[in-house]
Amino acid sequence: MRDLGQEAILTDVNKINSNARHLLGLINDVLDLSKIEAHKMDVHAIEFTVGSLLQEVEAATGSLITKNNNSLALIADAPDTTMLSDDLKIKQVLLNLIGNAAKFTTDGKITVQAHQIQENGIAHTRFSVADTGIGMSAEQLANLFKRFSQADETTTRKYGGTGLGLALTKALSAMLGGRIEVTSQQGEGTTFTMTIPTRYAKRVVDVSTDPAATPDENRQIGKASQRNVPSVLVVDDDPSARELLTRHLEREGFAVSVAASGAEALERIQASRPLAVLLDVMMPGLDGWHVLRAIRDNPDTHNIPVIMQTVLNEKNFAYALGASGYLKKPIHRQALADALQSLAIATALHEVLIVDDDQGASERLKEMLQRDGWNCRLAFNGDQGLKALADRRPDLVLVDLIMPEMDGYAFIREVRKNGQLDDLPLVVMTAEDVQSSKVRSLAHETAGTVQKGAMPLADLVADLRRFAEQAKAP
Numbered sequence: 001m002r003d004l005g006q007e008a009i010l011t012d013v014n015k016i017n018s019n020a021r022h023l024l025g026l027i028n029d030v031l032d033l034s035k036i037e038a039h040k041m042d043v044h045a046i047e048f049t050v051g052s053l054l055q056e057v058e059a060a061t062g063s064l065i066t067k068n069n070n071s072l073a074l075i076a077d078a079p080d081t082t083m084l085s086d087d088l089k090i091k092q093v094l095l096n097l098i099g100n101a102a103k104f105t106t107d108g109k110i111t112v113q114a115h116q117i118q119e120n121g122i123a124h125t126r127f128s129v130a131d132t133g134i135g136m137s138a139e140q141l142a143n144l145f146k147r148f149s150q151a152d153e154t155t156t157r158k159y160g161g162t163g164l165g166l167a168l169t170k171a172l173s174a175m176l177g178g179r180i181e182v183t184s185q186q187g188e189g190t191t192f193t194m195t196i197p198t199r200y201a202k203r204v205v206d207v208s209t210d211p212a213a214t215p216d217e218n219r220q221i222g223k224a225s226q227r228n229v230p231s232v233l234v235v236d237d238d239p240s241a242r243e244l245l246t247r248h249l250e251r252e253g254f255a256v257s258v259a260a261s262g263a264e265a266l267e268r269i270q271a272s273r274p275l276a277v278l279l280d281v282m283m284p285g286l287d288g289w290h291v292l293r294a295i296r297d298n299p300d301t302h303n304i305p306v307i308m309q310t311v312l313n314e315k316n317f318a319y320a321l322g323a324s325g326y327l328k329k330p331i332h333r334q335a336l337a338d339a340l341q342s343l344a345i346a347t348a349l350h351e352v353l354i355v356d357d358d359q360g361a362s363e364r365l366k367e368m369l370q371r372d373g374w375n376c377r378l379a380f381n382g383d384q385g386l387k388a389l390a391d392r393r394p395d396l397v398l399v400d401l402i403m404p405e406m407d408g409y410a411f412i413r414e415v416r417k418n419g420q421l422d423d424l425p426l427v428v429m430t431a432e433d434v435q436s437s438k439v440r441s442l443a444h445e446t447a448g449t450v451q452k453g454a455m456p457l458a459d460l461v462a463d464l465r466r467f468a469e470q471a472k473a474p
Contacts (some may be wrong), residue, residue, distance in 0.1 A: 041282065043086045043175055044290050045200040050114045050125065051079030053087055057094050057112065060320030064099050068106040070131075072098075076114040083125060085200040088289040088321070089172050090127070093180075095317045096169050097129040097192045104190070105133030116198070123198040124178070130191040136184040144182060145170045165312055169194075177201060231255035232340070233274040235265040235291065236309075237283040245278060248333040250466055254340070262286025266294055269301050276324070276340060281310040289321060296322040305343045351375040351392075352464065355385035355411060356400040356429065361452075365398075368461050382406025386414055389421060396447075396464060401430040401439070409438075412445050427467050 054074045065072045094112065101110045111130045116123065136144070145166050173180040178196030232254045234245045239260075246256045257274065259265040263286050269277065277295070281288035288308060295301045307325035308318040315326045325339045352369060356362045357380050366376040377394065379385040381403045389397075397415075401408035408428065415421050425447040432439055439449060447467045450460060 041175065041287055042285055043089070043200060044286070045084050045086055047082055047084050048087045049079065050076050050081045050083060053083070053090065054079070054112065054114060056087075056320065057091055057098070060091065060095055060316045061098055061102075062316045062319075064095075064102045064316055065110065068102060068108075070102055070105050070107070071109050072112070073109065074112045078116045079114075081116055081125070081198065083198050085176055085196065085198075088287075088293070089176060090194075090196070091320075092289070092314065092317060093169050093172050093194055094127060094129065095314065096165055096312065097194075099313065099316075100165065100192075101129055101131035101133060101190070105131040108132035108189075117195070119195070124195050125198045126193060126195045128191055128193045130189060132189040135186040135188050135190055137186050141182060141184055145180075168312065231257045231272075231274055233257050233259060233265065233268055233277045235259045235262070235277060235283075235288070236280040237261060238280075241280070245331065245336070248331070248336050249278075262288065262291040265291055269295065269304065273301070273304065276305040276307060276343065278307050278309060278327075278336075281308060281314070289317075292318075292321050292323060307339050307343075351377065351394040351396075353377050353379060353385065353388055353394040353397045355379045355382065355388075355397060355403070355408070357381055357403040358400070365460070369464075382408065382411035382414070385411050389415065389418075389424075393421070393424065396425045396427060396467065398427050398429050398464065400452075401428060401432060409442070412442060416445055425467055427464060 054076055058072065058074055061072060098110060098112065109132050111128075113128045113130075115126045115128075117126050118124065170180050173194050173196065176196045177200060178194060180192060180194045182190065182192050184190040232249050234242050234249070234256060235258075236242045236245065237260055242258045242260070246258060249256045254275070257268060257272070259268050262283055265277070265279070266286075268274070279288045279291060288310070292306055292308065295304060295306055302322075305324040306322070307327060308314075308323045309327045309329055309331055310318070311329045313328065318326045324343055327335055327339055352374055354362050354365060354376060356378075359378075359380060362378050362380075366378060369376050377388055377392075379388045382399075383406045385397070385399065386406075388394075399408045399411055403411075406414075408430070412426055412428075415424065415426065426445065428439065428442055428446050428449040429452055430439060430449070431452040442449070448463070450463060
């Protein structure tokens, strides 16, 4: 908007964008909850001890506890008890409950306990999370596990949240064959209790060879996979989410490949090591947490950066499992770019030569490109551009068509006469009609065309990265 001189409406547009993103976040929450309720997600049961589980939970709490100056105690009456269940889903539930307790407790204590009990002659494990926080009334408890419900409007304003976290926790507990209950006293604290079978009853699924998660034969294959170039792998069962993330990444200059399931993702990672993996959590079959574990357990893939994307605030859990980064849905393009940049995942572009007689416009574009990590050189006509190319070859040239002394048409002809510069990406930038026969005649000599003033500078920068990446692809 600033680039187009429309700053006056920028505040309103930002408000619309913020509200739309909040609504999209709620929709994502509901979709993920629906996947569980429709039994589209699997339980991946393994053996582990209660004590090791609680140790991993404690390691993942981090700032959840210290933020409000709380203390944490973990107690197990039989820490050596071996469970057969989905440890990742249990940890997901416990960390969600601990996060809630920490949010509503200040200068208090949070106690996590695990007890072995018998129900109908079957061994069960009962996990409880108790806090000394603000507590709840009977009226507040009645609606606690309903979608979009919180204690009251005051709670929502003061503490935030969508009211879907506990609904998701209840659904996960049911997946494991158990239930979740709550007791509370206003001003004294709250205790959540999850009771699940110690040995999960259904069949064990091998996460590395799950046939139920075999991808469809007609699955979408990203352009980067077809070209066999290093790419960012987007893993999400939602086609719209894959499309949006692919568009974001391509605008940031990355090659992209996609996978629609956890099993397909592991296949792609084995076949072609990606630059990074952008991994959704809630997927049918093999969910994102189990994919992350499989990546980290494999010596050939354990160093690949993995950025988790999820609707809940599960950052501590993600990092405890070995995630390199964490993004909360819905994902903003800039947040995605920042996450990749923080992991030093770049598109390997180094230098652009801008050939344009409009010095002011060139300087503004140069500033944008330099902020984005490019080295820039300027030339103000075709002759200067040829001299700059003789000094040093850039990664890409952006050339205006209408210039004094030597225009862009002549510049392009001269560049293509030089066999050493035959594969140099040239991008035309012009105020002329890009559909005119004169401009279109350059299509075979150039990597692409952009029209002056038709897009914000930030989008132009992203397009230049894409042009250069395409030129490098075999």
